[in-house]
Structures are given as C-alpha cells and as structure tokens.
Amino acid sequence: MIYIIDHKDSFTHNVVHQFSRFDKVECDNFNDINETKLKKSNVLVFSPGPGAPKDYPLTSRIYKKYKGKKKIIGICLGFQQILYCEKGKIIEQNKIYHGFQSKIKTTNKSLLFKKDQKFTVGRYHSLKLKEPFIAKNFEITMRCAISNVAMAIENNNEKIYGFQFHPESFLTENGNLLIKKILSA
Amino acid sequence: MAPEAFMINDKDYSIISCSPENLITKTKNIISTKPIAGTLKKSKKLNKSKALSFFKKNIKETKEHNMIVDMERSDLSKICEVGSVRIIKKKIVEEYKDLYHYVSLIAGKLKKNTSTLEIIKAMMPGGSVIGCPKISTLNLLNKQEKENRNIYTGSFGYLKFNGDMRFNIIIRSILNYQNQSEISVASGVVIDSNASHEFNENYIKAKALIDLYK
Numbered sequence: 001m002i003y004i005i006d007h008k009d010s011f012t013h014n015v016v017h018q019f020s021r022f023d024k025v026e027c028d029n030f031n032d033i034n035e036t037k038l039k040k041s042n043v044l045v046f047s048p049g050p051g052a053p054k055d056y057p058l059t060s061r062i063y064k065k066y067k068g069k070k071k072i073i074g075i076c077l078g079f080q081q082i083l084y085c086e087k088g089k090i091i092e093q094n095k096i097y098h099g100f101q102s103k104i105k106t107t108n109k110s111l112l113f114k115k116d117q118k119f120t121v122g123r124y125h126s127l128k129l130k131e132p133f134i135a136k137n138f139e140i141t142m143r144c145a146i147s148n149v150a151m152a153i154e155n156n157n158e159k160i161y162g163f164q165f166h167p168e169s170f171l172t173e174n175g176n177l178l179i180k181k182i183l184s185a
Numbered sequence: 186m187a188p189e190a191f192m193i194n195d196k197d198y199s200i201i202s203c204s205p206e207n208l209i210t211k212t213k214n215i216i217s218t219k220p221i222a223g224t225l226k227k228s229k230k231l232n233k234s235k236a237l238s239f240f241k242k243n244i245k246e247t248k249e250h251n252m253i254v255d256m257e258r259s260d261l262s263k264i265c266e267v268g269s270v271r272i273i274k275k276k277i278v279e280e281y282k283d284l285y286h287y288v289s290l291i292a293g294k295l296k297k298n299t300s301t302l303e304i305i306k307a308m309m310p311g312g313s314v315i316g317c318p319k320i321s322t323l324n325l326l327n328k329q330e331k332e333n334r335n336i337y338t339g340s341f342g343y344l345k346f347n348g349d350m351r352f353n354i355i356i357r358s359i360l361n362y363q364n365q366s367e368i369s370v371a372s373g374v375v376i377d378s379n380a381s382h383e384f385n386e387n388y389i390k391a392k393a394l395i396d397l398y399k
Contacts, residue, residue, distance in 0.1 A: 010318040011255055013262035020267040050321040096376045098317075099251035122251065126376075169255050170272060 002183075003041035005030050005059055007049025007077055011124070014168035015047055015075060021176060022183050030059050038062070043071045043183065046078025048166065052127060053077065053084035060085050071159040073182060076125055079153070079162035086138060089130035093149065097123040101171045103145040104152075110141035111156050112181050118145055122171025125164060156185065187281065189353030191341050200336060202358035203393060205281055208311045208340055209352040211304065214295045216265065217273070218257050220313045222250040222373060223287025226389045227280075236285035237278045245377045246287060250276060252375075254289050256312040256319070263307040265293030283392050301348060311354045314338035316373065336360055337369035359394055368394050 002019050004027040006012045012027065019025045026037045030049075038044075044066060046059055053060065056077075063072060063085045074082040080090045100123045108115040129150045133140070138160075142152035151164045161182045167175035187203035207219040223246040225236050240246050254272065261270045270293035279286045295304075315338075316322035337360075342352030360367040370387040372378075 008318065008320045010312065010320075011259045013259040014255060017262045017267050017270065050318050098376060099248035099255070101251070122255070124252070124255075166255070169251075170258065170275075171251055171255070 001026060001041045002043040002045060003037050004045040004047055006047045007056060009047050009049040011166060011168060012047045018168040018176060018179055019045060022180060030056055041070065043073065046074040046081050048076035048078060053081040053090055056081060068158040074162035076164060076166060079164050080127060082160060082162050083129050083133065086135040088133045090127050091130045092126060093128040096126040099124060104142050104165065105145045106142050107140060109139035110154060112154060112185055113141065120173045121165035122169030123165045198362040200358060200360050202355050204353045204356050205286060206354040206356060208354050209308050209350060211350045215292060216261065216295050217290060217292035218261065218308065219288060219290045220253045220257050221286045221288050222253040222313050224386055224389065225285040227283055227285065233278050233280055240278065240287045245375060249373055249375050250287050252317050253313050254291065256317045257291050260307050260312065261291060261293045264295055264299045264304055266296055269294035284389055301344060309340060310338065314354055357390065357394060
C-alpha cells in the first residue's frame with residue numbers, strides 16, 4: 001500500500017490517481033496521519049504543497065523515522081522536504097515557476113534513467129535546492145536543461161526518490177512512466 | 186451568448202448574470218468542468234485564431250491557465266474513478282460579445298455512490314476564482330479582501346431529482362438590492378501580472394454590464 005501524505009495541496013488528487021495506477025493508495029493530511037496506515041504502507045509519498053519544508057516538522061519526523069525502512073518519494077515540496085531533512089538548504093530562486101513547462105535532462109548519476117535524455121515537465125515552485133548539496137547515498141539525477149537547477153534525486157541504497165517538478169501534471173511527458181520506474185526500483 | 190446566464194427576480198432583490206463559466210455539469214455518471222483563465226479584449230484586428238496565438242505566446246496567461254487545469258483535474262480526481270479524468274478540450278478560445286476567453290474542458294467518470302454533497306465539496310469554490318493551492322489562497326484572500334464578495338464568484342444552478350446537476354460561477358453579474366445595483370469584477374493575479382493590465386481587464390469584463398445603464 002502507498003500512503004500519500006498531503007500537505008493540503010490542490011494537486012494532491014492528481015498524485016493519488018497517478019499512484020493508484022500501480023497499487024492501492026491511501027491519502028491523509030499531514031496533520032491527521034493514521035499510525036496504522038503509516039505502519040502498514042510499503043511506500044510513503046510526500047505531496048506537493050504551499051510554503052517551505054520548515055513549515056512541516058511532522059513530515060520531517062516521519063521521514064527520519066522511516067528513512068531506510070520504507071521507500072520514500074517526494075514531489076515538489078515533498079522533494080524539498082527530503083533534501084531539508086538531509087541538511088540541504090532550500091532557498092528562493094530568482095525566477096518563480098508556477099504552471100511553467102520546461103525541458104529537463106537526466107544526469108549520468110541516475111541508475112534508473114538513461115543519461116542525457118531530455119523531456120518536458122510541469123513545474124510549480126518558487127524554492128530550489130542550494131548547491132553544492134552533499135548527502136550520503138544521494139545523487140542529483142535530473143536537472144533543468146537551461147538553469148541546471150536540481151530536478152530529481154535518487155538514493156538507491158535506501159530507496160528514496162524525489163522530483164522537483166510534477167510528474168502528475170498534464171504538462172509532464174511520460175509522468176506515469178517515471179512513477180512506474182521508481183515504484184519498481 | 187453567455188452559456189451560463191441566468192436571472193432571479195425576487196420581490197426584494199434581483200440578480201442577472203451573463204456568466205460564461207461552467208463549474209459543474211453532471212449527467213448520469215459523467216462530470217465536467219470548464220474553467221476560464223485568460224481574457225482578451227476584442228478589436229478589429231483580432232479574430233479567434235489570432236486570439237489563440239496571443240494566448241499561446243503569452244507566458245503569463247499560459248502559466249495561469251495551466252495551473253487552473255491541473256487544479257481542476259485534481260478536484261475532479263477526488264470524486265472520479267482512477268484514470269478517468271481527461272482534458273477533453275485543451276486551451277481553446279471562446280468568443281463573446283466584447284472579449285475572447287481561454288478555456289479548457291475537463292471531465293471524468295464519477296465513482297459509484299458519490300453523493301451530491303461530496304461533488305459540491307470537491308468542486309466548490311471554483312479554482313479559477315480562488316487561486317492555487319485553494320486552502321492556502323483562501324486564507325490569504327480572507328485577510329486581503331475587505332469586502333464580502335456577496336453573490337460574486339458563488340455558484341448558481343440546478344439539481345435534478347435523479348442527481349444530475351449544472352452549476353455556473355457567478356461572474357459578469359448585477360445584484361439589485363435596495364435600489365442599488367452592484368457589479369463585481371476581478372482578475373486573477375499571478376507573479377508576473379502587470380498591475381495596470383489587470384486593473385484594465387476589469388473594465389473589459391464589466392463593459393457589457395455597465396453599457397446597460399447608458
């Protein structure tokens with residue numbers, strides 16, 4: 001079972017539908033987490049949401065508790081939440097991307113996706129990861145083709161993955177395929 | 186001209202609305218919504234296809250529209266079967282008396298036994314008049330907007346005994362009450378909005394209604 005932790009976002013049910021293609025999905029608000037579902041789940045998904053990772057200490061606590069024990073996937077804010085818990089700095093970027101479609105490319109660090117592939121994604125974010133970012137077992141596996149901003153991470157040892165863009169958006173090419181690959185990793 | 190227009194004529198008040206925007210159409214187990222995000226004033230130089238190319242090239246209008254489409258997909262996904270939510274018409278132009286609108290049509294197949302209340306809770310208030318993410322923007326709007334919106338950006342429609350329904354978003358409306366007429370207009374503000382452009386957009390939207398008083 002996949003347990004989606006919703007940060008009261010207006011795209012969360014797109015995420016629910018996307019993951020429901022592959023497994024049973026449960027979804028609750030971050031401040032109303034059901035401990036039984038949390039324990040029973042095989043995969044935890046941190047949804048997109050407004051604000052910054054520092055606003056969601058409950059989600060950070062869940063991440064620290066289940067890191068290495070369950071597969072964890074973060075999307076947009078959820079992606080930043082993972083990086084924040086790994087001592088990454090989340091900062092404002094000069095340009096704000098909301099409803100923005102742009103090209104990204106895979107790096108040679110990815111074990112799941114072929115390197116140097118370019119594809120189109122939907123982005124909704126005003127914050128980004130400050131680099132250099134160094135955390136044990138974490139690799140930046142996708143980047144914006146223009147600005148080079150980090151767009152995806154993989155930690156294949158502890159099965160932690162994240163996307164800064166929105167795989168569930170209608171603006172993203174092959175979003176279902178991305179999720180399928182991560183879920184079967 | 187305005188597919189969602191309506192009128193209520195009560196002894197104490199009346200409402201007339203030339204709304205072009207449909208929030209919910211439910212027929213049997215199919216539900217759709219048709220958000221509008223993007224407005225362009227008509228001129229002699231413009232036609233429908235030129236308006237479409239204006240919207241496509243305009244990054245601000247495109248981003249705003251994209252956001253609404255993803256948000257409405259998500260609202261429908263709360264009550265629809267997995268994999269059934271589809272964009273039926275993606276970013277088309279509709280022509281009205283004084284303006285062009287940038288419109289999409291999104292539909293899905295309702296989950297079995299979805300109640301009327303669940304549908305209304307999932308879909309209202311309409312994303313195009315609230316912003317994104319809904320809960321967070323509603324909180325901001327409550328602090329920002331000093332006057333009550335009254336009927337403006339609410340919904341008017343009908344509910345049949347068989348559960349079918351149709352609701353609009355109340356825009357382009359006049360509320361007549363105690364010998365006064367109230368016309369509300371607004372425009373969506375995003376990060377790269379231009380203040381004077383947004384302000385002027387309100388006059389374009391109000392024009393057809395204000396002209397009635399001339």
